[in-house]
Amino acid sequence: MLAKEIERAGIPTVFVTSLPTIARMIGANRIVRGPAITHPFGLEAAERRRIVERALEMLETHVEPTTVWEAAP
Amino acid sequence: MVRAVHYLNQFFAGLGGEEAAETPPTRLEGPVGPGRGLAAELEGIEITATLACGDDYFAEHEEAALARLLDLLQAEGAELLVCGPAFGSGRYGYACARLAATAPIAALTAMHEENPGVGAAGAALVVPTAVNVAGMRDALPRMARLAEAVAAGRELGHPEDEGYLPRGFRRNRHAEETGAERAVDLLLSKLAGETRTEVAAGFDRVPPPEPVPDLSEAVLALVTEAGCVPQGNPDRLPTIRAPGWLRYPLPDEAGLESGRYESVHGGFDVTLANEDPNRLMPLDVARTLEREGRIGGIHDAFYTTTGNGTPVAASTRFGQEIAAELRDAGVQAVLLSGT
Numbered sequence A: 001m002l003a004k005e006i007e008r009a010g011i012p013t014v015f016v017t018s019l020p021t022i023a024r025m026i027g028a029n030r031i032v033r034g035p036a037i038t039h040p041f042g043l044e045a046a047e048r049r050r051i052v053e054r055a056l057e058m059l060e061t062h063v064e065p066t067t068v069w070e071a072a073p
Numbered sequence B: 001m002v003r004a005v006h007y008l009n010q011f012f013a014g015l016g017g018e019e020a021a022e023t024p025p026t027r028l029e030g031p032v033g034p035g036r037g038l039a040a041e042l043e044g045i046e047i048t049a050t051l052a053c054g055d056d057y058f059a060e061h062e063e064a065a066l067a068r069l070l071d072l073l074q075a076e077g078a079e080l081l082v083c084g085p086a087f088g089s090g091r092y093g094y095a096c097a098r099l100a101a102t103a104p105i106a107a108l109t110a111m112h113e114e115n116p117g118v119g120a121a122g123a124a125l126v127v128p129t130a131v132n133v134a135g136m137r138d139a140l141p142r143m144a145r146l147a148e149a150v151a152a153g154r155e156l157g158h159p160e161d162e163g164y165l166p167r168g169f170r171r172n173r174h175a176e177e178t179g180a181e182r183a184v185d186l187l188l189s190k191l192a193g194e195t196r197t198e199v200a201a202g203f204d205r206v207p208p209p210e211p212v213p214d215l216s217e218a219v220l221a222l223v224t225e226a227g228c229v230p231q232g233n234p235d236r237l238p239t240i241r242a243p244g245w246l247r248y249p250l251p252d253e254a255g256l257e258s259g260r261y262e263s264v265h266g267g268f269d270v271t272l273a274n275e276d277p278n279r280l281m282p283l284d285v286a287r288t289l290e291r292e293g294r295i296g297g298i299h300d301a302f303y304t305t306t307g308n309g310t311p312v313a314a315s316t317r318f319g320q321e322i323a324a325e326l327r328d329a330g331v332q333a334v335l336l337s338g339t
Helices: A002-008 A020-026 A045-059 B034-041 B055-060 B062-076 B090-102 B116-120 B133-151 B179-191 B271-275 B283-291 B312-328
Strands: A013-017 A030-033 A067-070 B002-009 B026-029 B045-053 B080-083 B106-111 B125-128 B219-224 B228-230 B246-249 B261-263 B301-304 B333-337
Touching: A002 A013, A002 A030, A002 B312, A002 B333, A013 A020, A013 A045, A020 A030, A020 A067, A030 A045, A045 A067, A045 B283, A045 B333, B002 B034, B002 B062, B002 B090, B002 B133, B034 B045, B034 B133, B045 B055, B045 B062, B045 B133, B055 B062, B055 B090, B062 B090, B080 B090, B080 B133, B090 B106, B090 B116, B090 B125, B106 B116, B106 B133, B125 B133, B219 B283, B228 B246, B228 B301, B261 B271, B301 B312
Parallel strands: A013 A030, A013 B333, A030 A067, B002 B045, B002 B080, B080 B106, B106 B125, B219 B301, B219 B333
Antiparallel strands: B026 B045, B228 B261, B246 B301
16 A cells, blocks of 8 residues: 555555565555565575666556566566 | 435436437436336335436536435435446446435446446445446346345345445455355365455555656655564554554665664564565665665655554555655655565
8 A cells, every 4th residue: 555655646666575466456556576575675685686676677667557577587 | 115216317318319418407207218117127116206417417517417416306305316227328327326426315326337437436336237228128127126125224235146336345244164164165166267255355546657767866765564663663663553654764874784673563574584674675785776876866764664454544544644755855766665
């Protein structure tokens, strides 16, 4: 709901979560799938960087509603 | 006999086609047009009058049209209002839905499930119909059955069983079987190709805003629902059902240092997160990308709550409040982390 309300205010928001199904159900638009509930940005800095870069890329992209990207392309 | 009023547009009321679409609200005696078919189906309910209004008139003078129709309805002393069916007609469906939603008496309408009127019907009942008038014969008996149930004051069951569109209401009930048994039943029916749920989602949709034109010029804010707080949780953010959100200044350091930050989220094992809080909110990488010029800047505070058992209404409010702050601060993009 946070993602949706911030996007409703016009600020592009990317939601990194390991539960994209729920994120889609509530209507988040920009979703990146993280690797695990306990560490959605991964364990190591290198993996974290890949996920954040993917998320930033999504902020710069026109998306259809409730789009999910995998963290590692 | 329960007294009912039927609402139709100019076309179905026999007043004319598009050339009569500017007709203001008017009262006709007894059932008219499809109302005759409906009347033949109804048991214990009498259509005493038909109210009609041109589709364009309603769309262009909604307030005046509604006020006049409600006056006419009140003068009739009816206990039940039935509108349509409007099938796929958008203007007609909208008028039916608005009138049904606003009427101070029990009201139902009927239209195709994708008619934009469905979203305007509020708590009024909407019977799904075919997309065009070919579905009239099928729609009238179903409207009549639901009208009879409403007129009798019977508590309605599940939308699917009663023949109306889900309104997003949830009702508690006692089930005979345990949750485990019902879950297995649902799984088996899903494996057999039928997807059912006990908890249907009825969330609205927000169109995705335009992308950030240039992140190297933009301020990015970090927001998390993973319960990240300064070590020791000074403001006592609850582990579940948080009543609000918190804002903390972002430290100057390169990342969220273990021992200075922790997660108090009660919905998962926070061991790995507390070994390195950047695993939940990646300040370290964000700082690196800021230094490299990939991001223009990082907002000087982060926003946090515990996304665990939070009611939808509460999290909607958190989102609105955080969004207002971010907008005022000139933030152009948000990286939200959740679990």
